[in-house]
Amino acid sequence: MNSLKVLLLDCSPRRDNSTSRHFTRHLLPAMAERLGRDIQITRRDLGTQPLPPITESHAESLVLPGDVAKERFGEALAVSDELIRELDQADMLWISTPVHNFTVPAVLKNWIDHVVRIDVTFAAGPNGKVGLLRDRPTFVAVTAGGAMFREPAYQPDFFRPYLSAVLGVIGLKDVTFMHAAGLVSTDEPLALVEAKAGQWLRDNPQRHASSESNASSIA
C-alpha cells in the first residue's frame, strides 16, 4: 500500500519547549499506527520559517478571473501556487498550532491567505463560496495557555469556528480538533500535553475507521 502523504504545518514560534509540537509528536505517530499505513511527511515550519506575506499583486489578482489573474500576475503567485500544490497532493492535513489571541497565529493566517484563492481553491457561486479541493482528513492539534475550549468558556473561541469555516471554503470539511488547554496553570506543560494526547486517543478509538476510509479512497 502507498504511504499516506501528510502535510504538516507547524505554527509555533517555539522549538524544543513548544507544547503544540510536543502534542503532535505524541498524536501523529499514534494516528499513523491506527491507520496501519506508513506516513510520508511534508513539513512546513511556518512558526520558525514564516512565509512571505501576500503582495499587492496577489491581492490585485484576486479580483480578476482565475485565467486572467494567472496571465497578469503569474510570477507573483508562485508561492501561493506551490503551497496549493503541496496541499492538494496531501492525503491528510495536520495543523500543529498554539492559540494566539483567541484564534490562529498570524503565520497560519498567512498560509491561509496564500491558499484560499478564488477560481483555484474555491469558486464564488450564487449561494456563496464552493470549495474546489477534494476533502481529506484534517487534524488540528492545538494547545492554549488558558482555559479555552471548555464550558463555561473563560475566553472567546474564535479559533475553531474560524478554522472550520475557512478550511470549509476550500473544500476541507472533515476537520478534527484535538486540544490541550490550561497549560499555563501547570509547572510541567509538556507532561500535561502528553497526558492530554493519551486521553484523546483513549476517548476517540473510532477515529481510526473514519480516517482510514477517507484516506484509502484518496490514495
Ligand SMILES: Cc1cc2nc3c(=O)[nH]c(=O)nc-3n(C[C@H](O)[C@H](O)[C@H](O)COP(=O)(O)O)c2cc1C
Ligand atoms: C502571542 C501569544 C498570544 C497568546 N494568546 C493566547 C490566548 O488568547 N489564549 C490562550 O489561552 N493562550 C494564549 N497564548 C498562550 C499559548 O497558547 C500557550 O502558551 C501555548 O501552549 C503555546 O504553544 P507553543 O508552546 O506550541 O507555542 C498566547 C501566547 C502567545 C505567544
